[in-house]
Amino acid sequence: MSRNVLTLADLDREALQEILAWSQRTDLGRPLAGKGAALVFQKPSARTRNSMEMAVVQLGGHPVYIQKEEVGLGTRESPEDVARTLACYHALIAARVMDHRHLDQMAAVAQVPLLNMLSDTDHPLQALADLLTVKQLLGHLEGARIAYVGDANNVARSLAQGCSLLGAELRMACPDGYGFPAEELAGFGAAVTQTDDPQAAVAGAQFVYTDVWVSMGQDSETEVRRKAFAAYQVNEALMANTDDAWFLHCLPAKRGEEVTDGVIDSSKSAVWQQAENRMHTARGAMAWMLRS
Numbered sequence: 476m477s478r479n480v481l482t483l484a485d486l487d488r489e490a491l492q493e494i495l496a497w498s499q500r501t502d503l504g505r506p507l508a509g510k511g512a513a514l515v516f517q518k519p520s521a522r523t524r525n526s527m528e529m530a531v532v533q534l535g536g537h538p539v540y541i542q543k544e545e546v547g548l549g550t551r552e553s554p555e556d557v558a559r560t561l562a563c564y565h566a567l568i569a570a571r572v573m574d575h576r577h578l579d580q581m582a583a584v585a586q587v588p589l590l591n592m593l594s595d596t597d598h599p600l601q602a603l604a605d606l607l608t609v610k611q612l613l614g615h616l617e618g619a620r621i622a623y624v625g626d627a628n629n630v631a632r633s634l635a636q637g638c639s640l641l642g643a644e645l646r647m648a649c650p651d652g653y654g655f656p657a658e659e660l661a662g663f664g665a666a667v668t669q670t671d672d673p674q675a676a677v678a679g680a681q682f683v684y685t686d687v688w689v690s691m692g693q694d695s696e697t698e699v700r701r702k703a704f705a706a707y708q709v710n711e712a713l714m715a716n717t718d719d720a721w722f723l724h725c726l727p728a729k730r731g732e733e734v735t736d737g738v739i740d741s742s743k744s745a746v747w748q749q750a751e752n753r754m755h756t757a758r759g760a761m762a763w764m765l766r767s
Contacts, residue, residue: 479588479590481589481597483640486640488641490763495606495607496759498752501533505536506535506536507535507536509536510567511538512536512537512565512568514531515546515571517570520571520592523600527600530754530761533754533758536567539565549577555581558585559586561585562586562587567589567590568581568590569590571593571594572595575596575597578591588761593629597629600753601630601634604749604755608749611748611752612748616642617641619682621634621646621681622645622683623647623648624676624713625649625704626653626700627654627655628686632655635667638663638666644668645663646667646668646669648672648675648707650703654671674713679717681721682721683709683717683723685723685724685734687729708734710734710735721743722745723745723746
């Protein structure tokens with residue numbers, strides 16, 4: 476199996492379980508001792524930068540934050556040449572990119588492991604944190620009932636991949652035109668289903684997950700999306716139809732749009748546990764990628 480993690484679909488069930496197990500450990504040693512980790516950010520982030528930098532430090536390494544202007548993926552320099560250059564100095568490369576194809580181009584030539592910190596199609600680091608949070612709160616992942624209310628975006632896709640691998644049930648509730656295409660949905664298997672009815676999706680759910688209606692780079696679609704998702708707000712009335720569910724959100728949240736203050740600030744909100752787990756799962760993923 477490749478040492479790269481570009482999507483959760485790059486992993487098999489055993490590898491994913493191993494990463495989650497390692498994410499709960501603090502005795503992973505110092506596989507990055509005396510070494511650097513290149514963190515390339517085409518998109519800015521609070522949680523990703525902080526969690527990755529601290530995870531690198533916990534593994535004994537030195538994180539180097541690289542802004543988009545410093546590499547110019549696909550403009551100043553080809554993704555392949557950026558990967559070749561960074562591999563001269565670093566034991567691992569992680570990239571947060573606008574276009575997933577740039578990750579594929581980098582992975583094709585990189586001589587060190589490559590980790591996807593986010594792309595337009597996938598967010599494996601977020602899904603790892605989500606799955607670890609569910610496991611911590613429920614005690615198991617297989618059979619867990621998760622409802623995702625909103626856009627079938629990169630966050631939802633990686634979560635669907637993880638649920639498919641580990642046997643958790645994911646029910647998607649998406650407005651018409653914002654769900655997974657039928658072919659992709661079928662590829663996730665029976666673990667993932669989709670409806671346009673939020674009440675049906677959350678009925679009996681143990682976790683309810685949502686994300687912003689308008690992601691970074693979608694500003695021109697703001698008004699159209701607000702209208703399309705108006706009936707998909709996670710509020711107290713929707714949560715009342717669950718099995719006393721925990722609330723999940725990848726953050727940042729647009730309070731008053733996709734979620735109300737009463738839900739995200741409630742005693743059943745696990746969003747800060749999720750946020751902390753971004754660091755633990757980043758550490759576990761990198762340790763797994765650097766394994767001998």
